[in-house]
Amino acid sequence: xxxxxxxxxxxxxxxxxxxxxxxxxxxxxxxxxxxxxxxxxxxxxxxxxxxxxxxxxxxxxxxxxxxxxxxxxxxxxxxxxxxxxxxxxxxxxxxxxxxxxxxxxxxxxxxxxxxxxxxxxxxxxxxxxxxxxxxxxxxxxxxxxxxxxxxxxxxxxxxxxxxxxxxxxxxxxxxxxxxxxxxxxxxxxxxxxxxxxxxxxxxxxxxxxxxxxxxxxxxxxxxxxxxxxxxxxxxxxxxxxxxxxxxxxxxxxxxxxxxxxxxxxxxxxxxx
Amino acid sequence: xxxxxxxxxxxxxxxxxxxxxxxxxxxxxxxxxxxxxxxxxxxxxxxxxxxxxxxxxxxxxxxxxxxxxxxxxxxxxxxxxxxxxxxxxxxxxxxxxxxxxxxxxxxxxxxxxxxxxxxxxxxxxxxxxxxxxxxxxxxxxxxxxxxxxxxxxxxxxxxxxxxxxxxxxxxxxxxxxxxxxxxxxxxxxxxxxxxxxxxxxxxxxxxxxxxxxxxxxxxxxxxxxxxxxxxxxxxxxxxxxxxxxxxxxxxxxxxxxxxxxxxxxxx
Numbered sequence: 001x002x003x004x005x006x007x008x009x010x011x012x013x014x015x016x017x018x019x020x021x022x023x024x025x026x027x028x029x030x031x032x033x034x035x036x037x038x039x040x041x042x043x044x045x046x047x048x049x050x051x052x053x054x055x056x057x058x059x060x061x062x063x064x065x066x067x068x069x070x071x072x073x074x075x076x077x078x079x080x081x082x083x084x085x086x087x088x089x090x091x092x093x094x095x096x097x098x099x100x101x102x103x104x105x106x107x108x109x110x111x112x113x114x115x116x117x118x119x120x121x122x123x124x125x126x127x128x129x130x131x132x133x134x135x136x137x138x139x140x141x142x143x144x145x146x147x148x149x150x151x152x153x154x155x156x157x158x159x160x161x162x163x164x165x166x167x168x169x170x171x172x173x174x175x176x177x178x179x180x181x182x183x184x185x186x187x188x189x190x191x192x193x194x195x196x197x198x199x200x201x202x203x204x205x206x207x208x209x210x211x212x213x214x215x216x217x218x219x220x221x222x223x224x225x226x227x228x229x230x231x232x233x234x235x236x237x238x239x240x241x242x243x244x245x246x247x248x249x250x251x252x253x254x255x256x257x258x259x260x261x262x263x264x265x266x267x268x269x270x271x272x
Numbered sequence: 273x274x275x276x277x278x279x280x281x282x283x284x285x286x287x288x289x290x291x292x293x294x295x296x297x298x299x300x301x302x303x304x305x306x307x308x309x310x311x312x313x314x315x316x317x318x319x320x321x322x323x324x325x326x327x328x329x330x331x332x333x334x335x336x337x338x339x340x341x342x343x344x345x346x347x348x349x350x351x352x353x354x355x356x357x358x359x360x361x362x363x364x365x366x367x368x369x370x371x372x373x374x375x376x377x378x379x380x381x382x383x384x385x386x387x388x389x390x391x392x393x394x395x396x397x398x399x400x401x402x403x404x405x406x407x408x409x410x411x412x413x414x415x416x417x418x419x420x421x422x423x424x425x426x427x428x429x430x431x432x433x434x435x436x437x438x439x440x441x442x443x444x445x446x447x448x449x450x451x452x453x454x455x456x457x458x459x460x461x462x463x464x465x466x467x468x469x470x471x472x473x474x475x476x477x478x479x480x481x482x483x484x485x486x487x488x489x490x491x492x493x494x495x496x497x498x499x500x501x502x503x504x505x506x507x508x509x510x511x512x513x514x515x516x517x518x519x520x521x522x523x524x525x526x527x528x529x530x531x532x533x534x535x536x537x538x539x
Contacts, residue, residue, distance in 0.1 A: 134421065216449065216450025216451075216452065218449060222450065231429075233353075234426075235428045
C-alpha cells in the first residue's frame, strides 16, 4: 500500500476500464439475476414471517458479538504481528490467516474437536458447567473463527502503513507504552480498524458452514439467516430468494457505510 | 478408466446400429428385432439419485454396466429437492430416484416425468445413539426426557417430516437441541458425541457401521418413506433409462437395496 501523495497522476489506461467493467458485471449480474427472480408480490410477507425475523435478529446479534470479540482479540494480534519482533512470527501470521482459506466446514469440524463435548477443551468446560455445543455461544465462536483474519489483515496493513514515527516521538516525550497505544497508535489506525471490523461483521453475517457443523440449527438459538435460507430452500424457493436479498441488502448497507471514499475516511480519521 | 477405449468403440458401433434401426424400428417398442444378436440398449445415461441412495445406486450402476455391455451410467447424488431444482433448470438427467413422493410429484408437476414413477424402496426411522449409548436410550419415549441432547431433521426435509409424523402419532413431545437440514448432519452430531441421540433412517444407521448404534422402535411404522423412481421426460436415451429402472426395481436391485436396509414397497 502506498500513501496518497500530492502528485496528481492517476490516469488509468482505457483498456483497464473495459476489463474492470467485465469484473464488475461478473460480481453484479448474479445479484441482478436474483433480484429478477424475486416474487415481489409476496416479498414483504415472506421476509416478515416469524422464522425469518427471528433468524435475522439472531444473525445481527451474533454478528455484533463476534465482531466485538474480533476487535478484542484482533487488535493485540495485529499489533504483535505488525510491531513485534519474535521467532515464529511468520508462522503465527500463517495460522491467523488460515481461516481465510480454510473451507468453513473444516473450521466447524475443528471447533467441534476443540469445544465440543468430546473435544480438547470441551470436557473441562463441561466440568465447569459450561456447555457450548448447540448454543448461541457456539454460533458466535464459529463466526469469530472465520471473521478474525479479516480484522487482523486490515489492521496490520494499517499499522504498517502508518509507520512507527509518531509512536517513537511520543515515547521520547515520556509516554508509557500503554499511553502511546491509546493516544497515538489506535487513533492513527482507527480507519483501518473500522474497515476491518466491518469486514468481520459482514463475514460473520454470511457465516454458514462452520455454524452448521459446529452449532447446529434451531430457531431462535442457532439458526442464523444463512441457515434459515438453506432450510427454506427445501420447501419454499421464493422465501429463500427473498431472504437472500435481505442478507445482501444488510451486507451492502454495512459495507457501504464504512467503506467510503478515501477522502471520507481521512475526514473520519481527522474528526476522531 | 481402463475400459474407456473399449466402451467408446462399442458406443460408436452402437450409434451406427441405433441410426440404422431408427428408420425402421420406430414403432417396434421394447421387443427387440429378432435378427439383432444383442438386444439391450446401449449408450450412456445419467442417474440423479437421492443422497441416501449413494452406496446402493453406486453398486446398482456397476452391476448394470457389467450386465449390459456398452452402457455407461453416470451418477449424481444430492438431496431430492436439490435434484428436482437441477432437473427443472435443465440438468441432463435421464433417471430420477427420489427419497420421497413429494419431490417426485414436484417433478411431475413440472411435466418432466415420462410415464408413471415406480415405488422401489421404503425406509423407516430408527433411533441412533453413540455406541456407548451414554443416555441409556431404549425407546421413543426416552427421547422426550428433559436435558437430553436430541438432534433431529428439520420438518422441511423428508427425514424431519417423518420424525414429526412419528412423534405426533406416538404422542411424544420431541424437544431437540438442533434441527438439521440433512441426515448426514444429524449423524455427524451423534458420531462426534455432541448429541445423545438422533432420529435417522435405518439405512443411515447401517451405513454408519459401528460408529453408532441403532435402536428400533415400533412407532416408526407411522411414517414409512417411499422412494419412487422415474425416467425424466427430457432424456435422450429413454430406452436405456427404462432398462436401468427395470434392473433397479427388479430382483437384483431388490437384493442390493435390502442388504442396505431398504424395505420393499410391495410388501
